[in-house]
Amino acid sequence: MNTDRKNVIGIMGPGQNAKESEIDFAEHLGELIAEEGLVLLTGGRATGVMQAAMKGARNKGGETIGVLPGKDPHEASDHCSKVILTGMGNGRNIINVLSSDVLVFIGSGPGTVSEFGLALKEKKPAILGPGAEKLWELASAMDMPPVIFRSADALEIIEIIRRSISTRISK
Amino acid sequence: MNTDRKNVIGIMGPGQNAKESEIDFAEHLGELIAEEGLVLLTGGRATGVMQAAMKGARNKGGETIGVLPGKDPHEASDHCSKVILTGMGNGRNIINVLSSDVLVFIGSGPGTVSEFGLALKEKKPAILGPGAEKLWELASAMDMPPVIFRSADALEIIEIIRRSISTRISK
Amino acid sequence: MNTDRKNVIGIMGPGQNAKESEIDFAEHLGELIAEEGLVLLTGGRATGVMQAAMKGARNKGGETIGVLPGKDPHEASDHCSKVILTGMGNGRNIINVLSSDVLVFIGSGPGTVSEFGLALKEKKPAILGPGAEKLWELASAMDMPPVIFRSADALEIIEIIRRSISTRISK
Amino acid sequence: MNTDRKNVIGIMGPGQNAKESEIDFAEHLGELIAEEGLVLLTGGRATGVMQAAMKGARNKGGETIGVLPGKDPHEASDHCSKVILTGMGNGRNIINVLSSDVLVFIGSGPGTVSEFGLALKEKKPAILGPGAEKLWELASAMDMPPVIFRSADALEIIEIIRRSISTRISK
Numbered sequence: 001m002n003t004d005r006k007n008v009i010g011i012m013g014p015g016q017n018a019k020e021s022e023i024d025f026a027e028h029l030g031e032l033i034a035e036e037g038l039v040l041l042t043g044g045r046a047t048g049v050m051q052a053a054m055k056g057a058r059n060k061g062g063e064t065i066g067v068l069p070g071k072d073p074h075e076a077s078d079h080c081s082k083v084i085l086t087g088m089g090n091g092r093n094i095i096n097v098l099s100s101d102v103l104v105f106i107g108s109g110p111g112t113v114s115e116f117g118l119a120l121k122e123k124k125p126a127i128l129g130p131g132a133e134k135l136w137e138l139a140s141a142m143d144m145p146p147v148i149f150r151s152a153d154a155l156e157i158i159e160i161i162r163r164s165i166s167t168r169i170s171k
Numbered sequence: 172m173n174t175d176r177k178n179v180i181g182i183m184g185p186g187q188n189a190k191e192s193e194i195d196f197a198e199h200l201g202e203l204i205a206e207e208g209l210v211l212l213t214g215g216r217a218t219g220v221m222q223a224a225m226k227g228a229r230n231k232g233g234e235t236i237g238v239l240p241g242k243d244p245h246e247a248s249d250h251c252s253k254v255i256l257t258g259m260g261n262g263r264n265i266i267n268v269l270s271s272d273v274l275v276f277i278g279s280g281p282g283t284v285s286e287f288g289l290a291l292k293e294k295k296p297a298i299l300g301p302g303a304e305k306l307w308e309l310a311s312a313m314d315m316p317p318v319i320f321r322s323a324d325a326l327e328i329i330e331i332i333r334r335s336i337s338t339r340i341s342k
Numbered sequence: 343m344n345t346d347r348k349n350v351i352g353i354m355g356p357g358q359n360a361k362e363s364e365i366d367f368a369e370h371l372g373e374l375i376a377e378e379g380l381v382l383l384t385g386g387r388a389t390g391v392m393q394a395a396m397k398g399a400r401n402k403g404g405e406t407i408g409v410l411p412g413k414d415p416h417e418a419s420d421h422c423s424k425v426i427l428t429g430m431g432n433g434r435n436i437i438n439v440l441s442s443d444v445l446v447f448i449g450s451g452p453g454t455v456s457e458f459g460l461a462l463k464e465k466k467p468a469i470l471g472p473g474a475e476k477l478w479e480l481a482s483a484m485d486m487p488p489v490i491f492r493s494a495d496a497l498e499i500i501e502i503i504r505r506s507i508s509t510r511i512s513k
Numbered sequence: 514m515n516t517d518r519k520n521v522i523g524i525m526g527p528g529q530n531a532k533e534s535e536i537d538f539a540e541h542l543g544e545l546i547a548e549e550g551l552v553l554l555t556g557g558r559a560t561g562v563m564q565a566a567m568k569g570a571r572n573k574g575g576e577t578i579g580v581l582p583g584k585d586p587h588e589a590s591d592h593c594s595k596v597i598l599t600g601m602g603n604g605r606n607i608i609n610v611l612s613s614d615v616l617v618f619i620g621s622g623p624g625t626v627s628e629f630g631l632a633l634k635e636k637k638p639a640i641l642g643p644g645a646e647k648l649w650e651l652a653s654a655m656d657m658p659p660v661i662f663r664s665a666d667a668l669e670i671i672e673i674i675r676r677s678i679s680t681r682i683s684k
Contacts, residue, residue: 005594017313039595065595071431071611071635081518082552082578084597085611089413089429090292093285094262095608098584098598110291110317113309114264117285121261122584134309138284141305142188146281176423210424236424242440242464242602252347253381253407255426256440258602260584266437269413269427293413359655432634435627436604452659455651456606456630462623463603476651480626483647484530488623 010100013049014109027056034062054079107131181271184220185280198227205233225250278302352442355391356451369398376404396421449473467506523613526562527622540569547575559590567592620644
């Protein structure tokens with residue numbers, strides 16, 4: 001296994017319908033992820049939580065991967081340092097989930113909910129951040145709860161990411 | 172548009188972790204869907220809600236399409252009259268959603284949650300049946316609620332399906 | 343394994359750029375496939391080889407599955423008795439290949455070439471019909487030739503299909 | 514459009530069945546791509562043309578993206594600096610094609626042929642390198658030939674890449 005490869009943290013959240021507070025949180029968390037030397041992965045579009053998180057990461061010199069629904073590179077946010085074009089619409093959500101070592105959810109639009117379901121299904125460590133609290137009850141009602149956390153504190157989220165990575169190590 | 176083509180109703184729900192009551196409800200709803208002359212679509216595997224719904228539909232002479240995650244036809248339930256092999260794992264969930272004119276959710280495992288999120292995203296009529304009630308609160312908290320219904324009564328669900336089809340007509 | 347389920351034959355070929363002779367051949371082969379009691383699967387659009395093959399099959403009372411690149415049901419040919427909407431663009435080609443027990447290629451546009459490559463990769467029985475002869479040389483140059491045939495005679499193609507099915511039996 | 518983002522060059526070719534000369538060529542071309550400051554994208558597995566091309570690029574300090582068929586990160590070559598896990602099997606081939614600004618084909622296994630068909634379909638600039646010459650005749654027989662080149666000279670391929678990028682500019 002390549003020990004140089006950096007771990008990838010996915011931040012999932014709404015586009016156009018993201019709330020101001022979610023956008024601010026995403027940008028701050030993106031900064032912290034970059035400062036940790038981790039790679040940020042998002043849905044790649046130039047809007048909402050994905051755009052904000054990538055902006056934060058890039059401002060701190062971090063790397064960002066955007067996995068886009070369409071096939072037009074112009075749809076990608078300028079804050080993507082790498083762009084993956086899938087042409088698969090929302091079918092690309094599974095790729096966001098599988099390609100991330102840990103997932104953080106901010107807000108809870110329809111796409112976010114689908115990615116959370118896939119994270120549970122694929123047993124990925126998932127952290128419910130601001131605006132995604134309501135997904136907690138959903139998950140705790142399931143028979144076999146996977147590795148889920150919740151926190152509205154960015155530093156605590158980074159701490160959970162560190163621990164998740166050190167126990168799973170899937171680069 | 173082909174006026175002979177039958178409308179397709181997707182029933183989504185857990186596999187191995189489905190509850191007895193959910194399995195019974197799925198089988199009964201499958202029967203009613205077949206009696207309406209509608210085609211049933213599921214995730215196609217030989218377990219849980221999908222298997223039960225297709226069994227019900229087939230017992231009443233209905234047609235069933237199973238959209239499978241894998242590429243081995245032996246994974247398909249015997250109650251699939253048509254099998255679609257995707258080889259895309261849970262990436263196939265988007266196909267379940269897009270190929271159904273109306274979706275009914277029974278139970279709420281991880282995969283079900285992902286399909287519900289995708290149904291919201293794609294603005295498909297979605298009916299929350301037994302075991303899927305907890306998805307209601309999630310949806311109603313969203314800013315732009317799409318066409319969602321809830322009911323634990325199979326006959327009422329059929330009535331909602333009839334109305335959804337007559338207003339949307341997307342064969 | 344479900345012994346009632348009918349085998350599925352995929353016919354792959356160009357859309358807009360199909361030649362007149364390829365369209366005629368596809369329609370005739372579609373008729374024969376229906377008369378054999380087999381299900382026809384195509385890319386589902388209302389043009390070229392796919393449209394013609396499904397028209398032939400439907401005229402003889404056969405069943406047809408169209409696996410579409412988009413998510414708009416209006417893009418499906420009226421000759422699809424079942425429509426699968428993938429929203430995955432040309433990413434859906436793998437589904438055409440995996441869901442067919444035997445594949446017949448008529449003509450050789452870009453999409454056809456991609457499906458032929460996938461058929462080789464997935465070791466599916468593949469028959470090169472009229473207009474697809476040039477794919478033969480390509481395949482025979484490969485180190486491990488899979489199950490490939492060529493024929494420009496519709497009745498002979500049906501005979502090859504029968505034999506392929508009886509030796510593989512993957513319903 | 515992000516003017517900092519580097520263009521992505523896809524190198525497609527066989528895995529286990531790659532010839533020695535194809536592997537050597539791929540490694541050398543990978544080196545040159547890195548020296549041009551371009552990003553290399555491949556199918557990501559630890560074998561054949563993909564592995565060799567990425568090894569070359571990494572040895573010259575370049576960046577490499579591996580788009581994998583499976584969901585196990587251990588299947589990725591150590592020479593991937595970024596790993597995209599799709600879980601879509603050969604369905605991921607479309608992502609390789611769409612995410613590359615220019616594609617180079619070395620060798621011609623089944624998967625390579627499928628990716629070449631998709632490159633034609635998506636009108637991507639495509640360069641046929643050593644072992645892929647036989648795809649030339651196939652493409653030139655099509656009615657609407659897209660942007661295809663052939664060359665067995667690595668420096669000339671780099672020159673074609675430069676020209677393709679400067680005329681298309683799709684970062």
